[in-house]
Amino acid sequence: MARLFGTDGVRGLANKFPLDGNTVFRIAQLATRQLMLNHKKQGRPVFIAKDTRRSGDMLEHAVAAGVASMGAEARMLGVLPTPAVAFITRELQGMGGVMLSASHNPFFDNGIKIFGADGYKISDAVEEAIEKDLIAGGKIELPTGAEVGFVSHDDSSASFWLSNLARVAGENVGSRRLKIALDCANGALARWAPKFFADLGYSVDAIGVNPDGININDSCGSTCIAAILNVMKKEHFDVGFSFDGDADRVIAISSEGDIIDGDFILAITAKYLKDREKLPGNALVTTVMANLGLDLAMRNNDIKVFKTRVGDRYVLEEMQKNQAVVGGEQSGHIILADHATTGDGLLTACNLLRIMRETGATIKELSGVMSKLPQVLVNIRVKTKDFDSIPEIVEAIRDTEKRLSGRGRVLVRPSGTENLVRVMAEGPDESEIKGLVESIARTISNYLC
The missing domain is CATH 3.40.120.10 (Alpha-D-Glucose-1,6-Bisphosphate, subunit A, domain 3)
Structure with missing residues (x-):
């Protein structure tokens, strides 16, 4: 069986394994058991929220039942953003948090994101423990009587999160x-x-x-x-x-x-903080998908750029390793560690408005800190993502790398959340890189679609 936890929790087609009600109930039980291993946090609630997908109601109740069946309080927040769950869990001393969302995916998908008491997404080790127990299917000792947990509803904590952003x-x-x-x-x-x-x-x-x-x-x-x-x-x-x-x-x-995407936002934020001597180590963290223009702009401003594989959890790990306070992805997933434990779109917007207000500059003027190299990205929906096992695909990628050597780059990677293979190339000539990307995409389609 393929690994259930991807780069951002469990994700898939709602009402089909592993996002069916029974499996989600079981995951909630196992996740609660892992959270309860920290005995100091026992007696605290597990906060649960969802986005607006039709399947959210169904899965929300499955999670709440799983949490309560383990003897914990399932505190339901209703519809709230993912970062709100992380913030509320940490600041209001929850035992953990669960967010039901498939992020940018279509409505028919859903997902489970799990946070620890510290407001950070649970570690790979905890995810693996949950998955191992799920596969094993062993019996769980359940409390009875007064030890059974309960479900409560929380309509006030959202305002606490918003007041912090204000x-x-x-x-x-x-x-x-x-x-x-x-x-x-x-x-x-x-x-x-x-x-x-x-x-x-x-x-x-x-x-x-x-x-x-x-x-x-x-x-x-x-x-x-x-x-x-x-x-x-x-x-x-x-x-x-x-x-x-x-x-x-x-x-x-x-x-x-x-369009001011995550690369621009990182550059704007890092320069603003460095100019005020508030950028520890004069560094930011991003992923291998970041435009080369970001590297060049940060080099011109004496700001170091650390690169990771794609996924906010890897960005966060590198930020903690280097004590960086700014990190994120081109997609607009920005982590501002002085204020949050995970990416927060509303926080990022608030931060940009503050920078605009304090500098008196427009967002376009602020974005002048960097210039992008032409970049082309194509997503190919595939039956299997094992492109690197097909010699013809590997050869097509190598040929492109040789053609762009010293002038640009090509990056081919599987999506961590969908059945997609992403092909990205950068270089000085947009028409050239578009042709190169389309050529690789055709080869991938021929063998994997």
Whole structure:
């Protein structure tokens, strides 16, 4: 059986293994048992939240039943972003946290993300222990009587999370209110973000705020920038923010329509902090997918760039290793370690607004810190992701590497959350790299589709 836990928890088609109710109930039991091994945290609740997928209600109750059956309190938060669960778990002294979301995936998928009492995603070792016990299928000793756990509902902790973010953003004071556009992806932020920014004094126009269970990430959100671009073309906005379904990532848009992705956000944030002597080690962390323009820009600003494999857990590990406070991915998943334990799209947007306010610069002016090299990325949906076992595919990749040697690069990798193989290339000539990527993609399609 393939490993259940990927780069961001368990993810798959809802109501099919391992995202069926019975298996999720079992995972919740086993995860609670692991969390309870830290005896000092016993008696504390396990916080549970979900995004807006139709399957969220079903799986939420399966998780709550699993937690309570182990003798713990299952405290249900309702619809909240992933980073809110991490923050609430840590700051309100939970035993752990569970988020039900498949992030940017379509509505028919769902997933399980598990946080420890410290607000960080559980380690590989804990995931492996849960998976091992699940496969073994052994009997679990369950409490009875007064030792059985219970389910409670929490409608107040979300405001605690938002108040912390408000301190980062600050109020929009001055002679002119900044006007911002939001795309909440019909996801976990739909209920929260428009009012949050309006209460801070910003003029807000929002789309993707009418979730119906099946429209999350559907032609909207951070993986469909066209939606917010269409809004911003109609009238003037100072900046736009497009989130994904569980709001752990964000892409910014300038008033001119420039896409400010995670690479730009990392560069803007790192330079801002370095200029104020608040960037420990003068370093940031990103992944191998980052544009080479980020490396060049940071080199020009005497900022070191540490690279990891794709996945926020690997970014976080490298950040902790190097005591970095800024890290993230091109996708807009940004970790600001001074404020959070995981990527937080709303926190990132707040941080950018603060930088704009304090510097007096527009987001476009701030993004001038770096220039991107042309980059082409193609995703190929495949039956199996073992591309490196096919000699013809390996040879096509090697040929491209030789052609770009000294001028650019090519990177082929499997997705950690979907049945996709991603082909990315960078170089000085966009038409050339587009042709090279398409050639590799055709070869992959011929053998794996």
